[in-house]
Amino acid sequence: MDIDNKIDIIKSGTLEIISHDELKEKLQKDSPVAYIGYEPSGKFHLGHAITVKKMIDLQKAGFRIKILLADLHAYLNGKGTLEEIKEISEYMKKCFLALGLTDETEFVLGSSFQTDENYTLKVYELALSTTLTRARRSMAQITRSKKDHKVAEVIYPIMQVIDMLFLDVDLALGGMEQRKIHMLARENLPKVGHPAPVIIHTPLLHGTDGSEKMSSSIENFIAIDDSPEDIKKKIKNSYCPAGEIEGNPVIEIAKYFIYDTHDTLFIERPLKFGGNIELNYDELLEAYGNGKLHPLDLKNAVTAHLIKILEPVREYLK
RNA sequence: CCCGCCUUAGCUCAAUUUGGCAGAGCAUCGGACUGUAGAUCCGAGGGUUGCUGGUUCAAGUCCGGCAGGCGGGACCA
Numbered sequence: 001m002d003i004d005n006k007i008d009i010i011k012s013g014t015l016e017i018i019s020h021d022e023l024k025e026k027l028q029k030d031s032p033v034a035y036i037g038y039e040p041s042g043k044f045h046l047g048h049a050i051t052v053k054k055m056i057d058l059q060k061a062g063f064r065i066k067i068l069l070a071d072l073h074a075y076l077n078g079k080g081t082l083e084e085i086k087e088i089s090e091y092m093k094k095c096f097l098a099l100g101l102t103d104e105t106e107f108v109l110g111s112s113f114q115t116d117e118n119y120t121l122k123v124y125e126l127a128l129s130t131t132l133t134r135a136r137r138s139m140a141q142i143t144r145s146k147k148d149h150k151v152a153e154v155i156y157p158i159m160q161v162i163d164m165l166f167l168d169v170d171l172a173l174g175g176m177e178q179r180k181i182h183m184l185a186r187e188n189l190p191k192v193g194h195p196a197p198v199i200i201h202t203p204l205l206h207g208t209d210g211s212e213k214m215s216s217s218i219e220n221f222i223a224i225d226d227s228p229e230d231i232k233k234k235i236k237n238s239y240c241p242a243g244e245i246e247g248n249p250v251i252e253i254a255k256y257f258i259y260d261t262h263d264t265l266f267i268e269r270p271l272k273f274g275g276n277i278e279l280n281y282d283e284l285l286e287a288y289g290n291g292k293l294h295p296l297d298l299k300n301a302v303t304a305h306l307i308k309i310l311e312p313v314r315e316y317l318k
Numbered sequence: 319c320c321c322g323c324c325u326u327a328g329c330u331c332a333a334u335u336u337g338g339c340a341g342a343g344c345a346u347c348g349g350a351c352u353g354u355a356g357a358u359c360c361g362a363g364g365g366u367u368g369c370u371g372g373u374u375c376a377a378g379u380c381c382g383g384c385a386g387g388c389g390g391g392a393c394c395a
Contacts, residue, residue, distance in 0.1 A: 148387070210356075219346095240355050250355090273353075296354040 003027050006061040010200070013260065014054065015176055018186070018199040023171070026198055027061065032170035034058040035197075037068035037110075037163065040088040041079035042216025043223040044095040047175070047205040050256055052099045054173055054202050059101060066167050067096060070110045073159065076152040078144050082111070095224060098316035113166055114159060122162045122192055123155070129191070130158060130184070138180035144217065161185040164197055171198040177213065205256065206249040210239030214249075222253075225317045228307045235303045240295045245285055250295070250302050255281065258305050267293070267301040 006027055007020070017023055026032045036051055059065045069089040075082055086109075093107050113119060135154035143153050160181050164172055172182055179201055186196040204213045207220030214221045222234050240250045258265055259281045266278045273294060279287060287293040 208355090236354070238355060242354080270353090294353065299354055 001061070009057050010054075010061055012057075013050075013202065013256065015201045015203050016199075018182075022196075022198045023200075026170045029170065031062065031064045033066055033168055034063035034171040034173060035066045035068060035164065035167050035169040036173045037070040037073065037160065038092060039070050039074035039077060039079060040085050040092050041074050041077075042088075043221065044092060044225070045214055045216060045221035045223050046253065046257065047214035047221065048095075049099060049224055050202050050205060051173060051175060052096060052101065053256075053260070054200065056100050058171070058173070059105070063171065065101060065105045066169065067093075067101075067105060067107050068110055068163060068167065069093065069107060070160075070163075072110045072114050073156055076156045076159075077142070078150075078152075094317055095313075098313045099224065108167065110163070114163070119162060119166055122165060123158055125192060126158050126161060126188055127155075129188070130154075134184065138184055140180070141177035141213075142181075157181045157184055161188055162192070164189060165192055165194045168194075169197050170195075171200065173200045173202070175204050176201045177204060203256075205252055206239075206247050208234050208238040208249050210247065210249060222306075224310060224313050226310070227314075231307050231310070232303050235299050235306070238299065240299060242295050243289060243291050245289055250299055251285075251288065253306060254284065254298070254302050257309055258302065259284075261309075262305075265301055265305065267297055268304075269294075269297045273297065 003024060007023060010023065011017060011020075034055065036055055038048065055065055055067070069092060071082065071085045071089055074080070074085045079085060089109060096105065096107075097103065132154060135157050136149070138157045139153050142156070143149075157180075161184055164185050172178075172185065174182060182199045182201070186199060189196050206212065207214045207218065208222065209218070209220040211218070211220055222231060226234070235250060235253075238249050240248055245251055254265060264278045264280050265284060266276070268276050274292075277287075277293075279293075284293070284298075288298060
């Protein structure tokens, strides 16, 4: 696989790469490190899976993968006691492997290094040059509480930046909600003696209720190990206005979880509504957009395929 | 450390004045309507009234203590 080929694969399905040139340089390096961090909390859902799939692409392109199980970050974000969070970390680790990351993947528990003296001193150093406003702004889409803001909230992004120093990352991946923290990292890592990492952002999946972001704190997600019955129920109940593509979670699931590995989607449909059809992604958008494909038929097809696609994941996690 | 205000359903808040069956909106769930969901109608569930002690026939309501939140004051040699 040549470099341009790798870049095409890495680029597909992402919202932005900062920057392409730097990515190219990293790909010429000997086993560059790609990192992503997750707060172990709640269920592992399709929103998480989008980023994991991209990490798999990076792994195939020759990156060494480091997954940060950010237990202290989850703690700082009020997700529970350290014990509870540690328990979920174990479950999460299995989820990554179930989704297809190889066992060469390196899992790092945040608390295993985030209390080291050198780490702490770096956090203080960065704290000194980061304004409160900026730290808080970077957390706008991440923080759990919208009021009664705690100091923890501004320690969080600073630690995340220093994580990248200690994990020696060449590339950081995240959903679009991570953008402001990543920019903070790009700007500040050089000041603490580490080159700015390449940043890749993946899109956020809308919640099944149509809200901005799929999230385990609201019941608007499909977990990667949901039973077929749950998947049916959740997709059936999903927000899915006829003719509307933008922000339609069912279309998004088709796009990111079916069309990424299939050229076409086979849609079973009663004869009186036009009979079965098979559509590629462009045709699907066309047919759905002009009302020729009914939401229920779309839902049924997506449900059937998603159940099949997640079957090995369910089996692995059993 | 001191003073004041606040804490009631998952959320936002009524009910405190004058002690007398703890309510509404939103959210959730169910039904109707659409060949999906949503919207809209109709209906249902939902409570240790922050915790604790007391007064009273009776306390969300009055009194004491504690915890948490908000605001102010004081301290700053």
